Amino acid sequence: MSEPIADHAEPSAAAADGEVSSARFWNACQGGKDNYERDRQAVEAVEAIAPGISADARSARQFLRRTVRWAAAEAGVTQYLDLGAGLPLEPDIHHIVSRHQPDARVLYVDNDPVVLAHQGAYQDPPLSSYIDADMRDTDTVMAHVTECFDLAEPVMLTFSSVLGHFSDEEAHAFIGRLLDRLAPGSCLMLSHDIPTPAIIKACEVYSAAPGALPYQPRTIEQLLRFFEGMDIVEPGLVPLFEWRPDDATEMTEIMGYGAVGRLR
Ligand SMILES: C[S@@+](CC[C@H](N)C(=O)[O-])C[C@H]1O[C@@H](n2cnc3c(N)ncnc32)[C@H](O)[C@@H]1O
Numbered sequence: 267m268s269e270p271i272a273d274h275a276e277p278s279a280a281a282a283d284g285e286v287s288s289a290r291f292w293n294a295c296q297g298g299k300d301n302y303e304r305d306r307q308a309v310e311a312v313e314a315i316a317p318g319i320s321a322d323a324r325s326a327r328q329f330l331r332r333t334v335r336w337a338a339a340e341a342g343v344t345q346y347l348d349l350g351a352g353l354p355l356e357p358d359i360h361h362i363v364s365r366h367q368p369d370a371r372v373l374y375v376d377n378d379p380v381v382l383a384h385q386g387a388y389q390d391p392p393l394s395s396y397i398d399a400d401m402r403d404t405d406t407v408m409a410h411v412t413e414c415f416d417l418a419e420p421v422m423l424t425f426s427s428v429l430g431h432f433s434d435e436e437a438h439a440f441i442g443r444l445l446d447r448l449a450p451g452s453c454l455m456l457s458h459d460i461p462t463p464a465i466i467k468a469c470e471v472y473s474a475a476p477g478a479l480p481y482q483p484r485t486i487e488q489l490l491r492f493f494e495g496m497d498i499v500e501p502g503l504v505p506l507f508e509w510r511p512d513d514a515t516e517m518t519e520i521m522g523y524g525a526v527g528r529l530r
Pocket residue numbers: 277288289292326327330349350351352353375376377378381399400401402425426427428431479
């Protein structure tokens with residue numbers, strides 16, 4: 267699978283102006299408040315086809331929180347680059363990791379004007395900041411990273427429910443360019459929907475909504491390829507709720523998988 271996704275181009279000023287936005291759609295799924303009626307209608311339409319998609323979105327956010335907590339508390343990582351951050355929904359990464367690493371640095375990246383309008387919640391200098399950038403433009407992203415981070419030390423890259431917006435070719439290319447610059451011990455985290463029949467149909471419906479950024483699921487084999495040459499942290503690439511669950515972890519229909527890899 268993994269046809270190149272049609273023109274990914276701009277997330278659209280249109281999203282601010284009458285159409286569905288990926289960030290607002292996902293925020294509506296997660297029970298956030300930064301979304302409009304049209305986003306909630308899109309969620310209802312997708313939920314009718316793939317019941318449980320909202321729980322899946324919440325589960326992905328819970329997984330993000332557990333993985334960064336693990337990285338800060340157990341792996342000693344102090345630097346975090348969140349690509350495709352989406353809308354703030356507390357607790358965000360900087361709230362969690364600073365409890366374990368008081369000198370942590372977190373850089374959030376997104377290119378949606380909707381997220382830009384809410385980026386104030388990501389700004390808590392010197393702990394955290396936000397840049398409005400296309401993650402595929404790794405020169406721009408790395409220019410900010412080198413200002414904020416010490417690249418001699420490990421960095422955690424987080425792609426929470428994001429990579430489905432890109433073809434395999436694109437995603438491997440920009441992730442590779444980022445990983446090439448990072449120190450041993452750096453982490454790659456990703457969460458991703460897998461192609462169950464319901465998710466395939468739901469992605470088609472979502473992707474057809476006006477203004478929506480197309481999204482595609484990936485197979486386990488495709489997801490494992492992102493970790494080639496890395497050590498995958500226990501318990502491996504698993505359903506999101508099986509990754510070091512805590513009291514806040516919801517059991518869901520299995521749609522999302524996730525893993526954390528570490529650079530040797
Ligand atoms: C499904 S949302 C996930 C949001 C968040 N990571 C979460 O887990 O709740 C996908 C996010 O990726 C962002 N995104 C998509 N393409 C992007 C790109 N080329 N550069 C930066 N951000 C992008 C969208 O704007 C959106 O906020």
